[in-house]
Amino acid sequence: MALSLDTVGPDSNPNVAALERHAAAMPPEKHLDMPTQSLRRWSASEERKPLIQHPRLGTWLARLFVFGGGLLLTAYGTYEMYQVVSVSRTTALQWVLVALFTINFSWIAVAFTSALLGFFALLRRPGHRGPLPASLQHKTAIVMPVYNERTDRTFAALEAIYESVQATGLGEYFDYFILSDTTNPDAWIAEERAFLALRERLGPGARVYYRHRQKNHHRKAGNIADFVSRWGGHYEHMLVLDADSLMTGECIVRLAAAMEADPDAGIIQSLPLIINRNTLFARLQQYAARVTGPVIAMGLAVWMGRDGNYWGHNAIIRTKAFAAHGGLPDLKGKPPFGGHILSHDFVEAALLRRAGWSVYMLADLPGSYEESPPSLIDLSARDRRWCQGNLQHMRVIGAKGLKLPTRQHFATGIMSYLASPFWLFQLIVGIALVLQTTYIRPEYFARDFRLYPIWPRFDPERALALFALTMGILLAPKLFGLILMLIRSEDRRASGGGFRLIVSSTIEVVLSALLAPILMLIQSGSVFQILLGRDTGWQPQRRDDGSIPFRDIVRRHRAHTVLGLLAGVSAFMIATSLFLWMSPTIIGLLLAIPLSWLSGQLGAGLALKRLGLLMTPEEHRPPPIALRANELQARNAAFGFDDADSLRAIYEDATLRERHMEMLPPAAPRKRGVIETERALAEAKLVDAETIEDAVSWLHNKERMVVLHDRALIGMLMHLKPKPAEAQAAE
Template identity: 65%
Template sequence: MDRVIEERGAPRAAGANTPEAMPPEAPLAMPAQPLRAWSRDQARPRARPEAWSTPWATRAFVGVGAIVVTGFGAREMYRVVEVGGVTVLEWALLALFVINFAWIALAFISSVVGFFALFGRAALTRPDLPEKLTSRTAIVMPIYNEQPSRVFGAVQAAYEDVQRLGFGDHFDCFLLSDTTDPDVWIAEERAFLRLRELLGPDARVFYRHRAKNHRRKAGNIEDFVTRWGGAYDHMLVLDADSLMTGHAVIALAAAMEADPDAGIIQTLPLVINRNTLFARVQQFASRVYGPVIAAGITVWYGRDGNYWGHNAIIRTEAFASGAGLPDLPGKPPFGGLILSHDFVEAALIRRKGWAVYMLPRIEGSYEESPPSLIDVAQRDRRWCQGNLQHSALLNARGLHPLSRYHFLNGIFSYLASPFWMFMLLCGIALALQSKFIRPEYFTDEFSLFPAWPRFDAERALTLFGVTMAILLAPKVFGLLLYLLHGPSRRAGGGTIRILVSSVLEVILSSLFAPIMMLVQSGSVFQILAGRATGWNPQRRDDGSIPFSAIVQRHRWHTALGVVTLVTGAAIAPSLVAWMSPTIAGLLLAIPLSWLSGHLGSGLALRRLGLMLIPEETIAPEIAVAARANAAALAEGGSDDAEALVAIHQDPNFFAEHERMLPAAPRRPKGAIETDRVMAAAKLSDAEYLGDAVAWLTPKEKTVVLHDRALLALLARLPREAPADRIEVAGASQ
């Protein structure tokens, strides 16, 4: 036993000669910001007021245009239902239609602005590199139970690309782990040490693991800012599925240096590396339609924009002084920790007097998307709660009007689903009323003519066509710009394949839409009923979901589709025709969901040249490098680790793990930590490593890996079972 301890003690001195996992701390205060107390004198003065312009004309065009289009839709819908008088149900249908129509009218007018902003120009550009930089930027990637080889491979690719371009002295990379799975945590540490070996001891790549993921991702970033933020002028925030070229990273830092009033500069990340059917639909839509939508909001948002939480550069001073998040009063889901923190951080930074805007045309900003419909639904549940939570922030003092609009926009992005559902139910109720309830043709009020419950069918058909045109217009605008750009058109498979892909995307999106309508409506109702959500890691791979889980998730959607079809057929065939896209999506919910995560279907489309994007035809060098790095790290065993075995069998790694642990907090006398007591008891009873692996729960294992005293107990255990236990086991067999 003494020999084992001596073996593990010897390498520690050698390990101390390697660089620390984190640089020296440079604290920066980040106070929580008040929501109910604010005065204008608390905002900073603008450094360059002459360069600060507000696009009033464009905002007027968007506002007036949305009102005019909505007014036209409301008038036409009123004329549809007012034949013979308007009943209570018809008024409800009209109100719901106007709410939904206003939503698509605003998107339509915004896309018109984006179309003219990009017409004759490439959607993406590669800015010239600056001659020099004077600032220091931290590239930070918060991670939570992710596959280590993927995230470390992506960071390695970005770091090496920046180094290759000659700006490496201005950028440090930080992997900020909130991982709770002990096996993944140890795999992260092994991947980090392997990455340090590959990049050399002078590499400015760092890793920190938090023992408790307090305040989730927002708390993870806040912890970095308050402990190390003082050493950096900016931080470039990435998600675990983000990827950015060195050129884009440097361009963002140069843009921050050039604009001393900028607080956040957001890029438009394109979706890449996706292969399942659903993910390829999203990837194609992001590449073809995304730029025109982003260009539109960029123009009329101006310097009062929003932040999506990743692939953006933030001035550290602005974030620390203005974006400290308070907890909301009350209990979850509407109170407590702010979930969708990025919108709130943008609003608070803008309130402080900093500009928040987007540079959507910077080439080289990428992300990935969830692989299936169910994965999107799981992520959407958390986003739904976070966005609805913003209702408590609408009356916060001092916010810019557009910041309040961003909150409202996010809220309605989820309320739109139940509004749509209620509108469909109103239509069904009106059809039932006209068929089965005897109408009162002559009311108590004097009238020469009866009040017939009728619709103007011809006008209704026209309005339907107008609504579909407005709904699809942003996609048409994006498609036209895409086809007019020769390099994109050729790399995307040519005009015919792109057109076929666009039609296929519209069909599939139309079928997926009613499923998501019910999913989001269910999330809204659950949140209104007081049910909060958890924080589950996002699935990133292209693997399919078991069919039994799909059936369980969508069986009620299918049943509702059957009921709607039977009810509609009993009332009127025209009702079935009107609701056919919705009915079809619900009836096919189970096979559609299965197909959405099916890898073979997505790859088959790729082989046919459909749903193809230029970044697949000519893969970005940064994506190729990230995949190669991830494969090399995976082959080196970075992902495969039983935590206790990995740390026990490698004395050097044992020493490095201990070095990366923070100082143990002082435990109050008499305070008993159940998991620690149980872990200590089990380690004391264990006769060899296998006992510890078999007996310790994941929570107890995590406690052991955080506790130097318990690690010493683990180190004393022999690797193999005692000979007498082996003999007994053999005899029993």
């Protein structure tokens, strides 16, 4: 029976009817307790014992290779750096340079040994994984959290995933959930329209569900936690997607089978490859992720073993284990270091591992995909949030009971952002030393009598050799990836052949080198802002290809250009050798504006694609699921859901209006004497409004959200007159 809109008013109470039909959008709730975990208290007795004895010798040998090798390389590099600066008496500034070099060199040394391990592992790449299982034992929830995303893209991806899973013949073991934290009213109603249309296309047996949270408490982590605590009891596992994720049915089924085969597994992470990218910057990332990414990921997978990490998406999770141990605490104090945990995935993995559950990655499992930011500015916006989340882990790394590899994961994430200011400091100290040797008079008569002056000097031949070693270690993972692509005939041909692969890698190395100093300054600025107490907030990501207005690019990068100009002039005036040494950094900063502009250009990326450069095998032979998702996205875009006004859609479509109100949760009782500002303003504007056009033009986004959450206010909206006839005629 349809809900009569005439009965919806301030005095009506349709909550009972809404509750009865609420299961249409979501299944009945089956709760799991999700207690908040403590970072200060933990007893070893709380750790579960593994049900299967897993061999650990190989993992420990791999760790010895990675960290022992990294330590030896660092010791050698530090010794050589000391020899460079110790030609005469070593000054305090030179000791600072040696310390900064040691920190930065140790970072790239461990990355090198890890990539070398991954390279050797991939040379012994395992063969075919065998047929898919004929059946599964348990059901898995496939959950896609969304936050102000375009529905043509996200719902196309989910539908393509659904079709791919169904094609495996095991579709009955999977249910699908769109978990919305959207705060934009137009995007929210677009999601509901897309959901209802998808449900209608797939039929009643599709088991596709949708839930919108009125308050996006704790953001994505809170979104997942809300699902687990309310509906998680139905499912042994959940597979977490991102809004730009694509996963083949075969990949999903294999993850579910791997979880069922390993009763000690808490999280199994796949390696998502970047696809569907066309701007120059995105195609650089796509190429690097395809060529170098597997080398790095396999190295991590081998030495991490069962003490692995979780990247927040494209991974399967044991639901009850997550509920029991994945409840995140708030950190004391205010953001950026206090409040809720931004980079929640690392912490969730750490807490599950502390409780005795295994966390590991299947780095060679194909069929897992994602997308990437389309420009340098888009990357820096996302990176700012990641920077805050990783620096926030300084408050978590010392939590009681964490495994040593888990602490290393946190340290790696923290160092990945501190490396930029350390690099910046090393450059500044190097300039200061050259300035000192050029312009400051040597001290011939120090307090302690000496036969030679105190004058910092360097060994240029050792310095050049050490520079070559550093560059070799830095670029080695890219070379490993290129070698693997060249020796694998199928991948080589699909990437345009050996010559194009070499040219593509050269382009990637050169452009990455030019972009590196810009990213260094951006990340350094982010670190300094966070240390000064500035919170980043949480902005939706821009996922589509497209350029950024040139004035915005100039505004974001003018400081980088000025700094590059000052550094170039200063270095040239100090010494020609210093200018040549700093030339890659100087050129990158001087070109910051045109490089950033070029990075977001669709035409530049497509031009290289037409030449067969920066090609990946997935571009040459696009995965069928990607082609299907693109086809569905084009169809969804024609529906126009994302471009429609939310109030008009609710006003004009009676079926949508009825279903929307069915999906609303029961209204919370209002406390007497407590007036909600947005609701009071929205109600006052609706009282003054005569037509729907008045409401559309007067109500702001927050007020619209209040109206769309309130059945009584929707009733007031429905009593407004349609637009005047003369306005309709004008259209």
